[in-house]
Amino acid sequence: MALIYIVEDDRTIRETESFALRDVGYRTVECSCAAEFYSRMEEQTPDLILLDIILPDEDGLSILSKIRLEQDTCRIPVIFVTGRVTELDVVKGLDMGADDYITKPFGVMELISRVKALIRRIGVIDENRYLISGQIYLDDERHTAYANKKHVELTYKEYELLRYLMVNKGIVLSRDSIMEKIWSCNYDASSRTLDAHIKSLRKKLGTEGNCIKTVRNVGYFLDGE
Amino acid sequence: MALIYIVEDDRTIRETESFALRDVGYRTVECSCAAEFYSRMEEQTPDLILLDIILPDEDGLSILSKIRLEQDTCRIPVIFVTGRVTELDVVKGLDMGADDYITKPFGVMELISRVKALIRRIGVIDENRYLISGQIYLDDERHTAYANKKHVELTYKEYELLRYLMVNKGIVLSRDSIMEKIWSCNYDASSRTLDAHIKSLRKKLGTEGNCIKTVRNVGYFLDGE
DNA sequence: AGTTCTTTTACAGCATTTATACACATATTT
């Protein structure tokens, strides 16, 4: 199930959003300020972010631009949920790279529908449940994968690696960034650890294993659809 | 640039939308009714659809569900642009599979920003994502190139070299600076390494290869546009 | 202890890159 970060200083609004989203099955993490949000981002990156613009410690627009700058986070969908309601505000928010812009006061049902629409569109997560790329499905709750509708047993590292590739489907991930993300260490050219995992992933995924492409001298990517 | 179909029976609104989108560089096709839309879809599928809900011959919601059923069209982003403004209408539209929902009367700037946001997210052949020079496209995310819309396999050095030429399109780059930048070493007149790479680039780029011009005694440059 | 997962090691295979040698083109000199 998709994980959503809610960055909002008004407690009532934050809890309303969180409750509503949890009610339809999403996992949520509430952040009351930018600082809290950043520290949460260190631990784990979400599948979507709801962002208020006016926050006590930092402007939401500035937070967005930072998110978009980082290699690891730049693809995360962001929805502004804010009291700034003029057309110019909306345009500014969207043009900065937000995916949607909802103005307060908003209807909770509409919020949910917009979140669902975006998550559906990302194509990554389906029916709030699976991560999908072609014939590969990833079930976050069970921590297992399916390839061509058949269950595939993955070990922890294999799962993490595949998930990272899937979330960034179509984008080349450098060996550096993969090592950083999955092994939290720097890439050492003499180590064949990553290659070994790629190999076993390819093997276990069968025909779908061909979707994992090598980019010589750079890294790997998942060739989706 | 992305192609957008506008399905809207009100001529004024339709032309306003079309004009605004063309103004920022999109190509548009106007359809005043469902029938016209379907016949256009036979010819060509767009990158995005703006859909009114109330149309003379068929309901927009019904059109959407048909679009979503077809294999070829189900991934096309759809934005409802409509006068039905209650939260329930919005929720219904989004839950049926629309990507966004804009209510009339709408601001033209907001419309454009929402279209851009969606196209950015989808990653259609949106020119903003690529480094472009004439018919040569470079996709940093995939670390690949396209010449005349066709995919071209490039090796690491070839990619780096082409990218350097493209970033400095129209500017002559000395052999020295190219060697410095791509090989991080000084130019040695007796080495034919650079020439060899230029040759293979020209070959792989086909007709576009002619854009790489030699400046005797100095270096090379990319003749763009 | 046994099992499973992860990492290391060592090497084969091979794509890419570089070196070599020469043909060709363009500029300069006689």
Added chain:
DNA sequence: AAATATGTGTATAAATGCTGTAAAAGAACT
């Protein structure tokens, strides 16, 4: 205008270095 010098294009061969693979060693479970 011919001869020469200099720089660039091309083909082929050789070298390099990255990735794939298999098997074994080391960790982390049960």
